[in-house]
Amino acid sequence: MNTIQPLVMQARGLVKRYGQVTALDGADFELRAGEILAVIGDNGAGKSSLIKALSGAIVPDEGEILLDGSPVHFRSPSDARRAGIETVYQELAVAPAMTIAENLFLGRELRRAGFFGRFLGLLDKPRMLSESIKHMSDLKIGIRSMTQPVETLSGGQRQGVAVARSAAFAKHVVIMDEPTAALGVKEGNMVLDLIRRVRDKGLPVVLISHNMPHVFEVADRIHIARLGKRAAVVNPKKIGMSDTVAVMTGAMRPEDIPAECLAH
Amino acid sequence: MKSVSASPHTVRLPQLRFSSMTLRPRLPLATLGPLLALLAACTFFATQSDRFLSGGNLSLVLQQVMVVGVIAIGQTLVILTAGIDLSCGMVMALGGIVMSKFATELGLPPALAIACGLGVTALFGLLNGLLVTKVRLPSFIVTLGTMNIAFAITQLYSGSQTVTDLPPLLTSLGNTFALGGTQIAFGTVLMLALYGLVWFALRETAAGRHVYAVGNNREATRLTGISPDRVLLGVYVLAGVFYGIASLLSVSRTGVGDPNAGQTENLDAITAVVLGGTSLFGGRGWIVGSLIGALIVGVFRNGLTLMGVSSIYQILVTGVLVILAVATDQISHRTSR
Numbered sequence: 001m002n003t004i005q006p007l008v009m010q011a012r013g014l015v016k017r018y019g020q021v022t023a024l025d026g027a028d029f030e031l032r033a034g035e036i037l038a039v040i041g042d043n044g045a046g047k048s049s050l051i052k053a054l055s056g057a058i059v060p061d062e063g064e065i066l067l068d069g070s071p072v073h074f075r076s077p078s079d080a081r082r083a084g085i086e087t088v089y090q091e092l093a094v095a096p097a098m099t100i101a102e103n104l105f106l107g108r109e110l111r112r113a114g115f116f117g118r119f120l121g122l123l124d125k126p127r128m129l130s131e132s133i134k135h136m137s138d139l140k141i142g143i144r145s146m147t148q149p150v151e152t153l154s155g156g157q158r159q160g161v162a163v164a165r166s167a168a169f170a171k172h173v174v175i176m177d178e179p180t181a182a183l184g185v186k187e188g189n190m191v192l193d194l195i196r197r198v199r200d201k202g203l204p205v206v207l208i209s210h211n212m213p214h215v216f217e218v219a220d221r222i223h224i225a226r227l228g229k230r231a232a233v234v235n236p237k238k239i240g241m242s243d244t245v246a247v248m249t250g251a252m253r254p255e256d257i258p259a260e261c262l263a264h
Numbered sequence: 265m266k267s268v269s270a271s272p273h274t275v276r277l278p279q280l281r282f283s284s285m286t287l288r289p290r291l292p293l294a295t296l297g298p299l300l301a302l303l304a305a306c307t308f309f310a311t312q313s314d315r316f317l318s319g320g321n322l323s324l325v326l327q328q329v330m331v332v333g334v335i336a337i338g339q340t341l342v343i344l345t346a347g348i349d350l351s352c353g354m355v356m357a358l359g360g361i362v363m364s365k366f367a368t369e370l371g372l373p374p375a376l377a378i379a380c381g382l383g384v385t386a387l388f389g390l391l392n393g394l395l396v397t398k399v400r401l402p403s404f405i406v407t408l409g410t411m412n413i414a415f416a417i418t419q420l421y422s423g424s425q426t427v428t429d430l431p432p433l434l435t436s437l438g439n440t441f442a443l444g445g446t447q448i449a450f451g452t453v454l455m456l457a458l459y460g461l462v463w464f465a466l467r468e469t470a471a472g473r474h475v476y477a478v479g480n481n482r483e484a485t486r487l488t489g490i491s492p493d494r495v496l497l498g499v500y501v502l503a504g505v506f507y508g509i510a511s512l513l514s515v516s517r518t519g520v521g522d523p524n525a526g527q528t529e530n531l532d533a534i535t536a537v538v539l540g541g542t543s544l545f546g547g548r549g550w551i552v553g554s555l556i557g558a559l560i561v562g563v564f565r566n567g568l569t570l571m572g573v574s575s576i577y578q579i580l581v582t583g584v585l586v587i588l589a590v591a592t593d594q595i596s597h598r599t600s601r
Binding site: 095 | 477490
């Protein structure tokens, strides 16, 4: 990215304590339009608490979260979802015996117009079917039939369904929590392609991953979490994998990162 | 086959067609299996007893099946959510005693007495549901407990005495009308209507799909913003209502309030659901399969009686049937992973 894009999501000074343990200790976060921002960090670095705060799964004790410049207060994942933030989870969060179309619209079923839809909750299956085809082909997920049960798909294709669901309903941000962790090499690469396509559709993506090759392959910027704070944001095209890991583990101080390796 | 086509079994032909239209193209065996098993059982008993295919006997089978059949609807809903309800038969018996005692001893208007019976069974469903969702106990243990509680209350309240001299409304669903040489009970028609209603609701409404989703993957369902607890609570209460309707059918069929009702129906209903192809692992199944399963159980009981097999052996056969069905479910579950 040559020009600096506007901020879509921003967090300032997030603090979250669990008894004696401080999971977030004044963490900052910035997500820009049209980017894939990878969030990495060692265990206990506050990475997952940060993501949970952004996706509404926890409520931070202090600090603020801004979405498109205005403050938001998520008390539950549903709040975040209503604000246009969708999350893809590490475990394949699909209902295996249900069809692709049903999974895409689970909890957000389209209902028929008029009395039958509003009061009896009757589903508009033809429209859900045609919209599923649209959402899946938007991301170039080549699946023949939307009426096949998800359990007939491979792990990568199942994650594809989860990604397509998020991309279809997210208005602002897609958060992906270790989306490739449960997958093999080939399937993982397939999901990486999907992540790029989601970004290319115009949705910024927050990617949490332990897999450094994956992070370096798709990320536009890398947010390094350490000791409950943001240690640095680096540019994967300038910095090497070993220096990144060194900052993450504390072997290298953030101040020692060469200036040209930092991302803004 | 020719012997079967003239019987009320023709009713099931449209259901075969529906199975090919469902959104879940399962193994053809999974949906066809129960139907074939039913046809095989009918053919077998037809060769063993001349009376089996008589109009009078088939009408008897259908009347015996209506109680198990309606309990099996509630049981199917619970099993679809990956739960199980062991209290179904005992709750049904309690509902029957409440209806008959309220209508006779308390002298309530019959309709109100029926409503009270339904209220009690729904309340038991609510209790099961609350314990499963709020206290997070396994449904197996919860309903094992409520099964005994319902049984004890039934015995205490009735003094283990059968309630007789019921007003006609309480037995009206046992009345029959003639149809092609057999007598069909109104209760059987009600059962078929309830199956149709639940089949439609499970297939065509958001709430129906959420029942499947909760059974499939409770955590994934929660993450989509659906409240699994609300779905489960609804399912258990609704199951209680179906047990209450079964109470009325049971009272109608026997003409009395029987404190010892429901004892065979308890396992028979679970057997029917599993024979019908609904998975005990939850999230997979077909409500119409439970009707076929109930018919299989009914045909076995009736056919074995006609052959002069003692009731102890019938219990043995039911036990074998349920294990066979669960084993099939387990094996198909393993291969589908």
